[in-house]
Ligand SMILES: [Zn+2]
């Protein structure tokens with residue numbers, strides 16, 4: 001199996017990254033894609049990808065939640081140094097969730113997020129790398145900006161998909177796709193389950209987004225890449241197919257999409 005999106009920086013800080021990677025391998029998770037969020041984690045993830053060659057891979061990107069930082073331009077200017085050796089650009093995108101209440105302040109941050117997103121899409125296009133999109137409460141704008149960017153939609157994945165079947169169809173019609181975290185197991189997430197079914201098995205990819213969003217019974221605990229196995233078991237039941245088929249499909253899809 002492959003965890004196509006996780007963050008290991010907190011495990012590194014706690015001195016347990018090696019254990020976490022070992023537990024993932026023991027659970028049958030052969031590959032982990034470490035998703036970048038800011039300049040501080042890019043060298044960390046590049047280093048882990050070197051140390052766990054063949055198991056850990058990395059993506060570089062400046063997450064929209066860091067739009068308040070004044071050094072965003074400087075961070076993006078460093079990004080090209082990490083592109084050689086990176087598997088993907090991400091996670092990048094738009095996030096409306098934590099916008100300030102003041103309309104004026106929100107407008108400033110919104111336009112900064114768009115600028116960050118636009119510049120990083122241009123880097124992804126030049127590098128011809130897959131792009132991991134983080135779009136929270138900003139789906140339509142994110143789609144429009146990707147359209148404008150000229151990035152190849154076949155290389156676009158909306159991670160931690162939390163929209164509806166209508167939205168997943170918008171991605172699929174362009175050649176893009178959605179990937180799913182442990183949220184698919186949550187009781188109130190029927191829209192996520194319906195979206196996965198609407199997309200089907202051909203493009204299905206799974207991720208943990210560790211250390212967040214632990215699946216099923218593990219909800220509330222620190223999520224680890226090993227837990228993607230539990231999401232796979234849940235998805236197998238959802239699709240009514242053996243878990244081996246979900247393992248094989250999602251692994252093949254991720255290998256094809258990310259070029260592992
Ligand atoms: Zn995200």
Ligand SMILES: [Zn+2]
Nearest residue numbers: 005035091209
């Ligand atoms: Zn993430």
